[in-house]
Amino acid sequence: MFHSRLYRENVMNRFAGRAVIVTGAASGIGEATAKRFGAEGARVTCADVNEAGAEATAAAIREAGGQARGAVCDVSNPDAVKAAVADAVGAYGQLDVLANVAGIGAFQRTTEVTFEQWNRMLSINLTGQFLMCQAALPHILKTVGAIVNVASVAGLKSHPYSAAYCASKGGVVLMTKALAVEYGRKGLRINCVCPGGIETPLIAHFQLPDGVSQAALSRISPLGRMGLPHEVAGTIAFLASEDATYINGASIVVDGGMIA
Template structure:
């Protein structure tokens, strides 16, 4: 077990990549804090983890709210006494052009996707300093390659790459490593929402698979395992990195 007794806080872990990551960390012996705005889904993740012998708690949190994040930090410290790994994974995706995006949709997407990384990092950093812990931010290949109808989402994912490097530089001397993961299409909530927003969702899903050299979209646990590696001592000289887990996105043969 590579992460025995370490405490990992994973935002957006009531679904998709976050839930799969929580399971992978629990399999490596970590105690998982499953954070989500949707408490019922967070509790389902916890049930799945404990059913296989893992340790996890669910905490309802809105990562876009400073008060909510501060109460999460208090709860983690009161219950588990420490934090070793923070995974900033929660995000939403507005599948619209900038012109069609309402001001409220724009502000919400920015507040969750980028503001959530800022707030969770800001309020967990004093405690990560104690454990010489690590932060993993969930970016996307959309941080490098943009696609139609999600300009605002792609902008938040590009910004996370910059924020990751900035935090890595500021906190490296304290022994805190900060990296991000850039997944290709993964069989999880946000990709599904994108397919559903296309005129023919089934065709969109098939075409998306063929954008990858491996000719398929990825599985959430394939991202979770990369997160485990980044959090482990095996990645001790990695910081400020954008780790691409994308099945060769952009290099697939045309269908």
């Protein structure tokens, strides 16, 4: 149901010779992003805490004629992140692009959020992206490449029952801007995308608390449908490409007009 298109036709080849790491590559937006980079000629490290899923995405890229490797990595673990980035650079000899897609989400009444749940959300969604950026930056500085982080419309506007998720995604938006101004003079570009409701397995985790009406939340865009993973992947690839050389520190909303 959530299979992504492979873009074998009418697709550009903007990443030939480039090496890319995509986190969260086992599923949803990360899977679609890894496949998009693979279809555009990149050598892709498909990283995920789900090792089998990461390898399955890499295998699909290879079967479609691309180059890819699976890599197990929990982005919230500093040692695992350092090892995964070092392995990726060792395998492909360089690193041009980091796409930070891995993330988790859930609706919960704030009074019911445990300390552990709050910390887990922040450590995967925000600290995980920071750790990946920190480990990747020395390599991306050498290739003068680009980083694309995945935030959310929940990082730009309020969502009920989402204090931890909103805090983590708002953090990604501002971390992206901070890195963009820190590294812009060295030629790096660091941007983020802010998807609205996208049809991926993550959506199943966003169940409203008991007794809360669906009217509390509108996830449908004026286009009358949810987004598809490849529609976010295309924006991530654009931001990482030389079609976007004057876009830096931006938060690109990909929500079909939901928060317009």
